[in-house]
Amino acid sequence: MINQIINQVSEVPLEGITYKKLRPGKKPLTPEYIPPPPELVPAAKRAVCIDPSRTCMPFGAMWATLGVHRAIPFVQGAQGCTTYVRYTFSRVFREPASIASASFHEDAAVFGGRKNLVRGIRNLVCRYKPELIAIVTTCSSEVIGDDIQSFLAEALEMMEEEFGPEVLDLTRFVVVHTPSFAGSHVEGYNRAAKEFLKALSRRSGQPSEDLYFIPGFLMPGDLRELKHLLELMGVSFHVLFDISDTLDCPLVGMPNRIPYYPPGGTRVEEFVRAGDARAIFALSPDAGAAGAKWLSRRYQVPAFVLPMPLGVGNTDRLLKTVSEISGRPIPEAVRWERGILLDAMADTLHYTMMKRVALAGDPDFVAAATRFVCELGMIPTYILVGTKSASAAEEIWKTCEEYNCQPVLMNGSDQFEWEYALKQDPPDLILGHSRCVNISREIRVPLVRFGFPVYDRIGYQREPIVGYRGGERFLARIVNAILDHHYPDDRTHQ
Amino acid sequence: MNACGNQGCMPWRVKPCGQASEPGGMTQRSCVYFGARYVLGPVREAVHLVHGPVGCTYYGAMVRGEARDLCGTALTEREIVFGGLDRLRKALREVWSLYPRARGAFLYATCSSGLIGEDLAGLARQAEREFGRRVVAINCPGFAGKSQAEGHALAYQALLDLVRPLPRYRYPTVNLVGEYNVAGEAREIRRLLEKLGVRVHTVLTGDTSWSEIETLARAHLNLLFCGSTARRFVSELRQRLGIPYLKVSFYGLSATGASLRRIGEVLGLSSTRVEALIREEEAGVLARIRPWLRIFDQRRALVVLGAGRLGPLSRMLRELGFEVLGVASVFGSPEDHREAAPFSDFLTDDPGDDEFERALAVLRPDLVITNAREQWRAVKLGFPTLSFPQERRRGPYAGYQGFTNFVLSLARVLSAPVWGLLGL
Structure with a gap:
């Protein structure tokens, strides 16, 4: 009897029992899962967009503005355009983000946003005393066709009348046109970068080394x-x-001056x-x-x-x-850091080599991460670039040619198409943002969070992934995810 | 520059509710589309289709911190110029095979579709004829109201059209209306009612589905939780289908007890059974929270929250020994303000960020209760802060178990050593 039972126990391999072996029936999905008709899977063939991996253009412009000292984005649109974004910032960073709204109501939709901008700018300047206001337009103000420059000129004129000419020196203004139907948050940042430099930068004639x-x-x-x-x-x-x-600021208690600025x-x-x-x-x-x-x-x-x-x-x-x-x-110090990253890569190559990995996120993150995973000897399988991008596609194909792999690139698609592909052909690892959690749980493949947005784990905004030291930390994150998942029993780890 | 913003030592300018926000005042209010999603987001067996640019689809998928199914038409410049109805028609054709279990669809308008004048209601009627399933258009462009409150109203109006007249169940059954099941609160309320032998048909809209809404008229009583979002809905149901409603609150021991007694009276339950349940549950709670009550005594709280929770929450705090220094709603109705008025001298609506910070500086509360967006501002300035809606892992705050959770959350916030480490 005992012998029989012992004979039935399969031999435990040297590297331990992997997760895959512990779970014989892998591909549970949900019992009531009905697959979508195949002709509707590619996003390009659908009119309906399910789980987009990109958000609206004003968001990018607001992100850029919040990186400027004592600057406030003024969103020329309805209140939701501000509130949803503030919510996103507070989830990702756990920090206050001051963003003002022009509070479009029905009268603005009918008569245009002139009154909202003129009054809003005045309120913002005298209540918050910002050094810079970035006027960020939205779908609604662009559809209405608000003439922001002339509204702004009027606002300044009225403030000058009310408070005297010195009020004009308090605040600088930048106008960023960001209708969400013309692009994603990535394009919004891009436009903000151009508009800020266009509005502010000068040449003094004394070239610097900066x-x-x-x-x-x-x-x-x-x-x-x-x-x-x-x-x-x-x-x-x-x-x-x-x-x-x-x-990402320290908690210091009540500041001497309010309103609080980081x-x-x-x-x-x-x-x-x-x-x-x-x-x-x-x-x-x-x-x-x-x-x-x-x-x-x-x-x-x-x-x-x-x-x-x-x-x-x-x-x-x-x-x-x-x-x-x-x-x-x-310098030598930089070469040292580079050496440490290479050392970490060599130390862990058995975990990373030939692992199949799927990626999702913003074009710049995904394009760079594709090269990194290729450097680690991983094989990219399905790559979702949330915002359609020619430069990211070019960079990804160049990388893939160098490292000889043929992933499926979904450029500007939505997560539905990408997740469907992952369900059919699960990778060993997913590199993506927090919204990839569902598919990771469903197909039981570990998710390494990176890029925008990561809101369901703590401290990711402080932990670098760029540079050699950041690369080493990112590699550790990747390897630890593989270890936690494929080798759940730490005792089998040699 | 003194012409604006100088209010002396008052924490904030006292504003009556119902006014439109001042542009540039840094309001925490949101848009009408947000309000519609807030109410309809959790409804199962429904396709949720947004007719607008991709941003509204992206953000709208997150309702009270939880991911919900949402798809959209992702309008581009082309559709804004030439009209997006063709794309929407195509999308409506596709969704039925992508969501095969859906009984119907909610169609949300956005700023863009509203401004270019898309006729969603007409298209919805057309689609209903074509596909034989209900398509409900919600005319909720973001600018169509002063705050999300208008969106809540539109959403409930849409739900009202789904309800069919039906015979009542044979056993006592209720609907929970205006209960959003934050962190599983509906489960706790359901547990208490089931102990009294009362069944819950559906929870609007925290835990509900298309078919449960259609058959909602089978219940004997609607329990109204959040008056500011759902009062019109239940009074319409009373008028149309004769279902009575009862305003209840399960926040705090006294309110929960009183609500259970009222429910017992209306449904004709045995009062000894109700009293026994209340006694048993209260004893359990009091035993568990007693060690913490000491740290709440005479502490001073500032409450800045949406609308419906103000009064119940202030009462809950008072019950625990807090002094409520100030109360501000973000988009409160007169009813919410009436409920909260007895608890605080400072009562206002829609404070801007500067007014919120000034209130913190002037009042120096020991505890701040505010929403998920603004909590980090209070934390950054060094105030112990509890946020609503709470995350799932903090558990429900409603009912008896919920009260224990609430007390534990408060105890964690107030007794965290970090606040004592601020100075160096």
């Missing part, structure tokens, strides 16, 4: 890592739209001096390149549009470019 950076949707931790690398390089630099000390953010003077810059870098080709290109056309500042410095190759590329343009060699 390098300017437009980061895109990098998180506070990423920005700090970027600054750390640039400090090691010994160059003088400015990060525009620097949210690191506005959306201490950090790019100063307006930094924008003003951008015309004298030695060079400007856009670290997200889809979010910020427009600003860099405009500066280069207007003031002949050399512009470099590089992939996000995520992983070895992309970070190498950034540092080499910085080194060339500034004439400074890459």
